[in-house]
Amino acid sequence: xxxxxxxxxxxxxxxxxxxxxxxxxxxxxxxxxxxxxxxxxxxxxxxxxxxxxxxxxxxxxxxxxxxxxxxxxxxxxxxxxxxxxxxxxxxxxxxxxxxxxxxxxxxxxxxxxxxxxxxxxxxxxxxxxxxxxxxxxxxxxxxxxxxxxxxxxxxxxxxxxxxxxxxxxxxxxxxxxxxxxxxxxxxxxxxxxxxxxxxxxxxxxxxxxxxxxxxxxxxxxxxxxxx
Amino acid sequence: xxxxxxxxxxxxxxxxxxxxxxxxxxxxxxxxxxxxxxxxxxxxxxxxxxxxxxxxxxxxxxxxxxxxxxxxxxxxxxxxxxxxxxxxxxxxxxxxxxxxxxxxxxxxxxxxxxxxxxxxxxxxxxxxxxxxxxxxxxxxxxxxxxxxxxxxxxxxxxxxxxxxxxxxxxxxxxxxxxxxxxxxxxxxxxxxxxxxxxxxxxxxxxxxxxxxxxxxxxxxxxxxxxx
Amino acid sequence: xxxxxxxxxxxxxxxxxxxxxxxxxxxxxxxxxxxxxxxxxxxxxxxxxxxxxxxxxxxxxxxxxxxxxxxxxxxxxxxxxxxxxxxxxxxxxxxxxxxxxxxxxxxxxxxxxxxxxxxxxxxxxxxxxxxxxxxxxxxxxxxxxxxxxxxxxxxxxxxxxxxxxxxxxxxxxxxxxxxxxxxxxxxxxxxxxxxxxxxxxxxxxxxxxxxxxxxxxxxxxxxxxxx
Amino acid sequence: xxxxxxxxxxxxxxxxxxxxxxxxxxxxxxxxxxxxxxxxxxxxxxxxxxxxxxxxxxxxxxxxxxxxxxxxxxxxxxxxxxxxxxxxxxxxxxxxxxxxxxxxxxxxxxxxxxxxxxxxxxxxxxxxxxxxxxxxxxxxxxxxxxxxxxxxxxxxxxxxxxxxxxxxxxxxxxxxxxxxxxxxxxxxxxxxxxxxxxxxxxxxxxxxxxxxxxxxxxxxxxxxxxx
Numbered sequence: 001x002x003x004x005x006x007x008x009x010x011x012x013x014x015x016x017x018x019x020x021x022x023x024x025x026x027x028x029x030x031x032x033x034x035x036x037x038x039x040x041x042x043x044x045x046x047x048x049x050x051x052x053x054x055x056x057x058x059x060x061x062x063x064x065x066x067x068x069x070x071x072x073x074x075x076x077x078x079x080x081x082x083x084x085x086x087x088x089x090x091x092x093x094x095x096x097x098x099x100x101x102x103x104x105x106x107x108x109x110x111x112x113x114x115x116x117x118x119x120x121x122x123x124x125x126x127x128x129x130x131x132x133x134x135x136x137x138x139x140x141x142x143x144x145x146x147x148x149x150x151x152x153x154x155x156x157x158x159x160x161x162x163x164x165x166x167x168x169x170x171x172x173x174x175x176x177x178x179x180x181x182x183x184x185x186x187x188x189x190x191x192x193x194x195x196x197x198x199x200x201x202x203x204x205x206x207x208x209x210x211x212x213x214x215x216x217x218x219x220x221x222x223x224x225x226x227x
Numbered sequence: 228x229x230x231x232x233x234x235x236x237x238x239x240x241x242x243x244x245x246x247x248x249x250x251x252x253x254x255x256x257x258x259x260x261x262x263x264x265x266x267x268x269x270x271x272x273x274x275x276x277x278x279x280x281x282x283x284x285x286x287x288x289x290x291x292x293x294x295x296x297x298x299x300x301x302x303x304x305x306x307x308x309x310x311x312x313x314x315x316x317x318x319x320x321x322x323x324x325x326x327x328x329x330x331x332x333x334x335x336x337x338x339x340x341x342x343x344x345x346x347x348x349x350x351x352x353x354x355x356x357x358x359x360x361x362x363x364x365x366x367x368x369x370x371x372x373x374x375x376x377x378x379x380x381x382x383x384x385x386x387x388x389x390x391x392x393x394x395x396x397x398x399x400x401x402x403x404x405x406x407x408x409x410x411x412x413x414x415x416x417x418x419x420x421x422x423x424x425x426x427x428x429x430x431x432x433x434x435x436x437x438x439x440x441x442x443x444x445x446x447x448x449x450x451x452x453x454x
Numbered sequence: 455x456x457x458x459x460x461x462x463x464x465x466x467x468x469x470x471x472x473x474x475x476x477x478x479x480x481x482x483x484x485x486x487x488x489x490x491x492x493x494x495x496x497x498x499x500x501x502x503x504x505x506x507x508x509x510x511x512x513x514x515x516x517x518x519x520x521x522x523x524x525x526x527x528x529x530x531x532x533x534x535x536x537x538x539x540x541x542x543x544x545x546x547x548x549x550x551x552x553x554x555x556x557x558x559x560x561x562x563x564x565x566x567x568x569x570x571x572x573x574x575x576x577x578x579x580x581x582x583x584x585x586x587x588x589x590x591x592x593x594x595x596x597x598x599x600x601x602x603x604x605x606x607x608x609x610x611x612x613x614x615x616x617x618x619x620x621x622x623x624x625x626x627x628x629x630x631x632x633x634x635x636x637x638x639x640x641x642x643x644x645x646x647x648x649x650x651x652x653x654x655x656x657x658x659x660x661x662x663x664x665x666x667x668x669x670x671x672x673x674x675x676x677x678x679x680x681x
Numbered sequence: 682x683x684x685x686x687x688x689x690x691x692x693x694x695x696x697x698x699x700x701x702x703x704x705x706x707x708x709x710x711x712x713x714x715x716x717x718x719x720x721x722x723x724x725x726x727x728x729x730x731x732x733x734x735x736x737x738x739x740x741x742x743x744x745x746x747x748x749x750x751x752x753x754x755x756x757x758x759x760x761x762x763x764x765x766x767x768x769x770x771x772x773x774x775x776x777x778x779x780x781x782x783x784x785x786x787x788x789x790x791x792x793x794x795x796x797x798x799x800x801x802x803x804x805x806x807x808x809x810x811x812x813x814x815x816x817x818x819x820x821x822x823x824x825x826x827x828x829x830x831x832x833x834x835x836x837x838x839x840x841x842x843x844x845x846x847x848x849x850x851x852x853x854x855x856x857x858x859x860x861x862x863x864x865x866x867x868x869x870x871x872x873x874x875x876x877x878x879x880x881x882x883x884x885x886x887x888x889x890x891x892x893x894x895x896x897x898x899x900x901x902x903x904x905x906x907x908x
Binding site (some may be wrong): 113114115181182186188189190191192193195203206211212216218219220223 | 707708726730779780783786788789812813836838865869
Binding site for chain 3 (some may be wrong): 794795796798862863866867869870871872873874876880883884887892893896897899900901903904
């Protein structure tokens with residue numbers, strides 16, 4: 001299988017995993033950089049549960065569709081801004097995780113308290129304007145708030161996660177919601193014990209070696225395919 | 228397919244979507260105006276998970292069955308009152324969403340904090356008498372409380388949502404429960420940040436253009452059919 | 455179909471509905487009086503998800519197995535005590551509903567706040583000793599606490615619901631958990647508004663006419679069969 | 682079937698039950714002592730939803746793989762430490778139960794309030810360092826904290842449960858999460874009433890006679906197989 005076909009296949013797997021986990025319901029997008037190019041693939045305005053490999057669009061960093069038969073997503077600017085400014089990011093998910101969304105509409109910071117939350121050490125940044133990211137300026141602003149973190153909350157409007165690979169971006173989405181669920185539950189019964197910066201650093205090293213990332217990714221792909 | 232058959236097909240889709248989302252369990256009704264007429268279609272006293280196209284009743288605005296072999300629903304007056312007084316409403320759902328119901332039995336107002344909640348700006352009105360809407364007077368009273376809003380909570384007794392199309396009425400039901408879930412979760416962990424009137428207005432415009440409504444409706448119909 | 459076979463079939467439906475609703479997981483029992491007799495049918499020590507019609511036991515009011523190849527349940531005394539003292543009760547469920555169980559282990563009374571909760575007006579009684587109901591004395595004590603109510607909570611140990619028919623006993627189990635879920639959710643966000651005694655009485659009349667009970671029962675049986 | 686094949690089959694059942702209950706998602710391990718030996722079986726670095734009988738590893742008490750084609754799990758030391766010091770333990774689960782995990786990251790003790798929680802009388806001990814158990818020293822430290830209890834929480838990192846049989850270790854995992862869910866729910870609505878030491882002792886005797894353990898195990902195996 002040629003690399004682009006392989007990448008597209010991986011993107012469709014990502015779409016199905018995010019749907020099966022209910023991290024998207026009807027909306028949301030996934031994008032992935034085409035290696036050694038100024039181009040990236042992105043899902044069109046189609047549910048991630050239903051989108052097919054042939055429908056994937058190829059965009060350049062100006063947000064123009066260079067291949068594909070559908071218009072670019074409203075929020076294409078979010079993806080171009082991140083792809084342009086963050087060379088280590090090769091994949092992006094744009095999701096609507098329920099419990100992470102709850103944190104974004106309160107004054108409560110989403111901080112890690114458990115091992116798979118360690119990627120979010122220091123707390124997940126929040127982009128406060130509740131608008132769709134439909135202009136280059138809004139896209140650049142989100143990319144700046146994201147910084148070098150793996151995720152950003154858009155107030156009342158879902159989340160963005162990024163990774164060096166599609167698998168990593170999707171696992172960040174899954175771990176983000178897991179971190180939110182555990183902190184949400186903890187806040188209801190007592191004083192949560194956050195991971196210290198040191199503990200987070202150590203746990204992060206342990207929790208995402210390539211072998212474990214692959215193991216988790218394989219598990220979630222299998223669950224999505226057999227559901 | 229003739230327009231009435233098409234409308235009936237859409238109604239059955241609505242019934243299945245509401246069942247699959249557990250917004251109804253055994254009870255509930257869906258109705259839809261027959262265009263350019265004084266008549267509307269309504270589901271009989273049959274679970275929305277099980278009702279068939281042939282069982283749909285045709286009622287006039289006096290609540291009389293003009294076509295169909297079953298008695299009108301107990302709450303037919305709810306539907307006639309809304310159909311009579313709100314010409315822009317062409318479809319109604321009568322549901323029992325769990326978390327929205329929780330708000331109706333407390334002193335807490337259901338106000339939007341997230342983008343898909345923006346339709347409910349200013350808060351969802353509550354009809355306080357806990358009775359079934361089984362008289363013309365009760366029907367008229369609910370229609371008045373509903374006003375120009377897309378939804379009304381019936382205390383301890385479910386909800387009513389309306390729309391210009393069946394798809395819109397169903398999506399209002401789904402977004403109502405989503406708005407309730409997110410506010411419920413937010414209230415447990417901190418101070419919720421409501422959308423301002425301005426933010427709501429802007430988000431409402433963005434969140435329900437016809438293309439997005441169709442995308443969401445297609446997603447939920449597909450989920451219901453494949454479940 | 456002869457009446458006993460019909461009754462056994464209905465019992466197996468009840469077992470499957472309670473399993474599908476997760477009101478039992480591995481444990482629990484259902485019993486039903488044989489009309490015009492001093493005998494009743496009861497499930498043996500077998501999961502309600504798995505028990506078959508042929509395995510059902512026939513017991514007399516002394517708790518003796520008069521037909522069937524398995525020993526009586528540990529808690530047979532619970533069923534004999536209720537069957538003996540409450541002639542209007544023809545069916546019993548012994549379940550472990552999660553949220554209702556939560557109320558039983560706190561100082562908080564489970565009182566109805568919504569229409570389908572109206573059957574539990576005045577609050578659901580609690581039997582405080584956490585023991586299995588494995589003696590005639592414990593059985594009699596539970597029957598006394600139950601009184602003329604449709605349900606009783608056994609502290610930390612599940613619940614008992616009763617009805618004039620199998621369908622009614624099962625619907626009481628489903629409505630009990632629904633009432634618990636709604637009150638539990640309400641307590642987390644504000645001051646719950648209980649139904650007054652008058653409101654409950656009126657709602658109870660409206661909410662369980664035979665036509666509606668049949669409609670709900672048909673819905674849940676269909677869901678269990680198709681799951 | 683020879684005893685080792687039988688044991689391996691039971692282990693795979695345990696893996697599937699834990700997956701189906703979502704007590705593991707991608708990660709986690711199960712181990713079981715080979716009777717009358719210094720050896721035990723353990724799952725390799727493969728999701729418990731996917732692992733096959735042929736992939737099971739045989740380890741000695743020094744953590745060396747004596748049979749099998751994959752490397753030992755990172756946390757093999759956890760299993761060797763417990764197997765070495767606790768002769769009555771013949772099976773171990775290493776899980777990531779969601780609600781039990783929530784307790785581990787707060788100052789709130791997980792104490793039993795309901796009958797199936799009675800096994801955890803006195804509260805579930807917590808191992809505070811958030812590290813993976815990847816050295817003999819950490820393994821020994823967890824084994825010491827576990828003591829004679831059936832479960833230990835690893836702060837923010839899941840749990841360990843043990844039993845005299847595979848079925849018992851798995852049921853302890855299921856009852857641990859059940860105990861956590863009920864206490865979590867109780868803490869949200871009022872003052873939980875813990876089981877006294879006496880009540881726990883009595884309930885423990887009643888709740889896990891071999892016949893009931895078998896009944897529950899059979900139920901969960903059936904659910905996992907038919908899901």
